[in-house]
Amino acid sequence: xxxxxxxxxxxxxxxxxxxxxxxxxxxxxxxxxxxxxxxxxxxxxxxxxxxxxxxxxxxxxxxxxxxxxxxxxxxxxxxxxxxxxxxxxxxxxxxxxxxxxx
Amino acid sequence: xxxxxxxxxxxxxxxxxxxxxxxxxxxxxxxxxxxxxxxxxxxxxxxxxxxxxxxxxxxxxxxxxxxxxxxxxxxxxxxxxxxxxxxxxxxxxxxxxxxxxxxxxxxxxxxxxxxxxxxxxxxxxxxxxxxxxxxxxxxxxxxxxxxxxxxxxxxxxxxxxxxxxxxxxxxxxxxxxxxxxxxxxxxxxxxxxxxxxxxxxxxxxxxxxxxxxxxxxxxxxxxxxxxxxxxxxxxxxxxxxxxxxxxxxxxxxxxxxxxxxxxxxxxxxxxxxxxxxxxxxxxxxxxxxxxxxxxxxxxxxxxxxxxxxxxxxxxxxxxxxxxxxxxxxxxxxxxxxxxxxxxxxxxxxxxxxxxxxxxxxxxxxxxxxxxxxxxxxxxxxxxxxxxxxxxxxxxxxxxxxxxxxxxxxxxxxx
Numbered sequence: 001x002x003x004x005x006x007x008x009x010x011x012x013x014x015x016x017x018x019x020x021x022x023x024x025x026x027x028x029x030x031x032x033x034x035x036x037x038x039x040x041x042x043x044x045x046x047x048x049x050x051x052x053x054x055x056x057x058x059x060x061x062x063x064x065x066x067x068x069x070x071x072x073x074x075x076x077x078x079x080x081x082x083x084x085x086x087x088x089x090x091x092x093x094x095x096x097x098x099x100x101x102x
Numbered sequence: 103x104x105x106x107x108x109x110x111x112x113x114x115x116x117x118x119x120x121x122x123x124x125x126x127x128x129x130x131x132x133x134x135x136x137x138x139x140x141x142x143x144x145x146x147x148x149x150x151x152x153x154x155x156x157x158x159x160x161x162x163x164x165x166x167x168x169x170x171x172x173x174x175x176x177x178x179x180x181x182x183x184x185x186x187x188x189x190x191x192x193x194x195x196x197x198x199x200x201x202x203x204x205x206x207x208x209x210x211x212x213x214x215x216x217x218x219x220x221x222x223x224x225x226x227x228x229x230x231x232x233x234x235x236x237x238x239x240x241x242x243x244x245x246x247x248x249x250x251x252x253x254x255x256x257x258x259x260x261x262x263x264x265x266x267x268x269x270x271x272x273x274x275x276x277x278x279x280x281x282x283x284x285x286x287x288x289x290x291x292x293x294x295x296x297x298x299x300x301x302x303x304x305x306x307x308x309x310x311x312x313x314x315x316x317x318x319x320x321x322x323x324x325x326x327x328x329x330x331x332x333x334x335x336x337x338x339x340x341x342x343x344x345x346x347x348x349x350x351x352x353x354x355x356x357x358x359x360x361x362x363x364x365x366x367x368x369x370x371x372x373x374x375x376x377x378x379x380x381x382x383x384x385x386x387x388x389x390x391x392x393x394x395x396x397x398x399x400x401x402x403x404x405x406x407x408x409x410x411x412x413x414x415x416x417x418x419x420x421x422x423x424x425x426x427x428x429x430x431x432x433x434x435x436x437x438x439x440x441x442x443x444x445x446x447x448x449x450x451x452x453x454x455x456x457x458x459x460x461x462x463x464x465x466x467x468x469x470x471x472x473x474x475x476x477x478x479x480x481x482x483x484x485x486x487x488x489x490x491x492x493x494x495x496x497x498x499x500x501x502x503x504x505x506x507x508x509x510x511x512x513x514x515x516x
Contacts, residue, residue, distance in 0.1 A: 060394060062258065065366075065367050078323075
């Protein structure tokens with residue numbers, strides 16, 4: 001469905017994930033984060049960037065992988081995105097909901 | 103002579119050796135390497151804790167199922183030297199290959215979770231993903247007087263993602279039959295947001311759990327286990343107490359993959375999901391649980407992959423373009439207890455659906471719906487496994503690519 005986030009037209013799937021990463025911007029991310037109850041600070045951006053890069057390389061993402069990325073450990077990841085870190089961070093990063101659960 | 107080497111003589115490796123023995127050109131020899139002497143019918147592990155099968159029902163010699171054309175080396179693997187095209191064995195022997203097929207599967211790694219593999223392992227914390235674990239759990243269940251049973255998934259991906267659910271259903275049925283239902287509380291604890299990995303099936307299976315009085319604790323990512331206090335603790339500080347814990351530990355690929363320097367963080371081999379060629383080197387292919395492809399880790403998936411892999415081995419040898427065709431097809435019976443089961447059929451892009459299988463509109467098996475016939479199908483599968491699946495014989499009516507006839511679809515949202 002089409003919707004407006006941070007003054008921009010974007011397409012979201014049923015679960016509220018962007019369907020086109022090209023529509024992502026820092027402003028969109030900030031608005032999506034607010035919906036998830038997360039206020040983005042300096043420490044969030046490198047994690048989001050890492051997720052986007054992995055997604056572009058078609059690497060399946062898991063919490064463990066993020067924990068071993070050298071960018072943030074698992075506890076830190078939970079602290080940044082409380083509740084469901086990978087699901088929330090993926091949504092804020094504008095990439096699909098992780099399909100690692102197979 | 104040219105050398106084709108298969109690593110792993112489990113479901114996928116044994117099946118491939120049989121396929122290849124029939125069709126690989128004569129100038130090729132086939133070697134299969136594995137340290138094991140005994141082949142386990144792994145789907146049978148699930149039934150051991152409840153006494154339905156015993157150890158002898160599910161083990162046979164590895165060699166019995168290998169073709170005479172294949173040479174079996176029963177030794178542990180040290181590593182693969184991809185630059186020299188060599189498999190190094192732990193005893194120092196080096197086996198050269200022109201084409202390598204990795205089929206060494208996955209195994210549990212309880213040591214990955216603090217508190218899991220300690221003094222409480224196989225005392226109050228059990229697995230059923232190994233024969234040893236399943237046998238020990240059987241003894242524990244026989245002696246148990248009741249309390250809180252927690253069935254737990256540590257992290258995804260795991261082999262046979264429906265097995266923990268099946269275990270839960272069968273446990274409920276087992277305690278019911280023993281007249282212990284009022285003494286046992288069962289809770290299902292998972293890092294996923296529901297009972298299964300695909301939403302439609304998750305809803306259906308979630309309802310079944312609820313109907314049977316089983317609680318679900320979703321989104322629980324275990325950080326450590328306090329074995330003395332008998333509780334699971336997750337990364338956010340949530341706790342679940344248990345009297346008896348049946349866990350599916352972290353699943354990892356074989357250690358030699360790590361020693362070879364080409365596995366991912368769980369020792370799975372980066373693999374193209376459509377061709378099954380590895381991303382490590384062109385002459386290395388990968389099949390079954392050992393890959394990192396986004397398909398279920400299950401024997402049925404290995405079986406469906408077999409057809410595509412055969413075709414691509416042939417094409418690779420002839421220098422032709424590979425077929426990019428594997429669709430992630432999985433087909434799994436799900437035991438739901440009380441003599442019933444349901445069946446799910448899905449792939450990369452389609453969720454498990456309702457309908458009939460394998461004949462559109464007829465069945466006799468029902469998809470995503472409990473029936474006694476499905477349960478009979480699951481038990482009959484043991485015969486199919488030993489006699490058809492790993493021996494590489496065609497299983498009638500079950501194509502490798504998922505059929506869309508007679509099924510009610512819902513596309514997977516990406």
